[in-house]
Amino acid sequence: MHQRDDPHDDDFPAPRVTWRVPDARRLPALEPYADVVGRVPDVMVREAVWDTSDGVLAAAGVELVRGEDGTWTVDRGEGPEHLADRSADAPVPELAVHLRGRPLTVVRLRDTTTSLLVLHSRDGRVRAEVADVRVDEGSPDEAVLRAGRWWALADDGSGHALVRGVERALRDAAEDADTDAGGPDTDGGGGAADRAPVPRLAPLRRPSTSHRHPSGTAARFVVDALATLRADAVRLDPLVRRREPDAVHALRGALRRIRSVLVVYRGALDRDASESVRRSLGAVGRAAGTVRDAEVLAASVQRLAGRAPEGLVDDVTLAGLVGRLRSAHGDATAGFDEVLCSAEWFGALDALDALIADAPPGPRAGDAVRPFVERRLHRERRRVRRVRDAATRSADLEVLHDARKAARRLRFAIDAAGGFAGTHRHLGRLRRAQASLGDGLDAANAVAALRHEADFTAGVLATVGRQRADRRLRRGRELLARL
Numbered sequence: 001m002h003q004r005d006d007p008h009d010d011d012f013p014a015p016r017v018t019w020r021v022p023d024a025r026r027l028p029a030l031e032p033y034a035d036v037v038g039r040v041p042d043v044m045v046r047e048a049v050w051d052t053s054d055g056v057l058a059a060a061g062v063e064l065v066r067g068e069d070g071t072w073t074v075d076r077g078e079g080p081e082h083l084a085d086r087s088a089d090a091p092v093p094e095l096a097v098h099l100r101g102r103p104l105t106v107v108r109l110r111d112t113t114t115s116l117l118v119l120h121s122r123d124g125r126v127r128a129e130v131a132d133v134r135v136d137e138g139s140p141d142e143a144v145l146r147a148g149r150w151w152a153l154a155d156d157g158s159g160h161a162l163v164r165g166v167e168r169a170l171r172d173a174a175e176d177a178d179t180d181a182g183g184p185d186t187d188g189g190g191g192a193a194d195r196a197p198v199p200r201l202a203p204l205r206r207p208s209t210s211h212r213h214p215s216g217t218a219a220r221f222v223v224d225a226l227a228t229l230r231a232d233a234v235r236l237d238p239l240v241r242r243r244e245p246d247a248v249h250a251l252r253g254a255l256r257r258i259r260s261v262l263v264v265y266r267g268a269l270d271r272d273a274s275e276s277v278r279r280s281l282g283a284v285g286r287a288a289g290t291v292r293d294a295e296v297l298a299a300s301v302q303r304l305a306g307r308a309p310e311g312l313v314d315d316v317t318l319a320g321l322v323g324r325l326r327s328a329h330g331d332a333t334a335g336f337d338e339v340l341c342s343a344e345w346f347g348a349l350d351a352l353d354a355l356i357a358d359a360p361p362g363p364r365a366g367d368a369v370r371p372f373v374e375r376r377l378h379r380e381r382r383r384v385r386r387v388r389d390a391a392t393r394s395a396d397l398e399v400l401h402d403a404r405k406a407a408r409r410l411r412f413a414i415d416a417a418g419g420f421a422g423t424h425r426h427l428g429r430l431r432r433a434q435a436s437l438g439d440g441l442d443a444a445n446a447v448a449a450l451r452h453e454a455d456f457t458a459g460v461l462a463t464v465g466r467q468r469a470d471r472r473l474r475r476g477r478e479l480l481a482r483l
Helices: 092-099 161-173 175-181 218-241 247-264 271-307 315-340 343-358 369-393 397-420 427-450 456-481
Strands: 017-020 036-051 063-067 072-075 080-083 105-120 126-138 146-155
Touching (some): 017 161, 161 175, 218 247, 218 343, 218 369, 247 271, 247 397, 271 343, 315 343, 369 397, 397 427, 397 456
Antiparallel strands (some): 036 063, 105 126, 126 146
């Protein structure tokens, strides 16, 4: 049984209901609803909010906080995330995609004071907790503070009469505050809400300076598509730095989608600015491609070994070969880490941000979006047909690679168009053709790499790879011919 003044166990649910209280009113008396009301001594936590001097993190909706004990948390809008074992400047790799070499400094100081009441029913069980939370924060060089206050109710989910009475009392006491603040923050269904225990004061954000083209125009469509894809790239950057599985592949895909939008929908934005961004992102994408190619090569050789006739592959030789390929992948990954910390990557992101914010108009900027999209997609389909015809007549791997890239670019352009594009019956076939050609080219690249090995095992794997490459490339040509 809990002690009378003990807080809840670690598995007690998070607050189910919170009320914003804009004044200094006191909590209502809760003794009539509980057998025992345990009072936990007030806890005050002092934190420092870090950002650049011009508020880059706040503008991105990111909050970086360091506690008195030196621990760091970052909140990207989905609740605080603890950053373990960080020194004063170590959070920078987590946020490098936003900071881009800019130094961090303390921009606000925050004091959070929590008063906690623990409510027990007659049988001695903890039924609910009520927290009175006050947050004071301000600039470190100013005496003026901003204050925020909340009441929060957490319960055991039993629906006990004690909980109902306490919630009613808090709601009645906060009724005037609800009128000012838009009502209590609840989950609507009475269950435990999946949210941070106490809302934080919203970070200061810089006003948007983005040039807004009229809705329904080609320029507005392209800018909105780029902004969505840019958010994907920014989200993936920290995952790549943490070496998450498939993160490099996903980032490479996001960069390819951005470049596809820029080239397919030319004319909506200024061509010189668009081409500059496309070239910058292309250089980073090629560096990511080196990592991805090394990763795919190691995986392809491993798969070919699984398809080889039993007894023909020497395990020791295979292990040595795969080990060398994985070592090459590790070297390529280390090289890409340097690219992500370079002016090349940060400059490409700055150029993309400037293109989205300034949106320099092109000759087709004011065109209605739907006919503009249809015209550009029609032109792209004709390009795919030309490359398709060349690929169906040729066995050259470069020609097949060009066909795969053309199919991918058209698919990315259709995906970006969304509802502005008409029906595309062949979208699934484009995806299948790209996948078949990709599998075949991966196998062919593995065969080319294995030719540099002189042992019998490599010869067996090359033979298996050649057979797989022929099958998948033949299937890819068939799908292309039916487009």
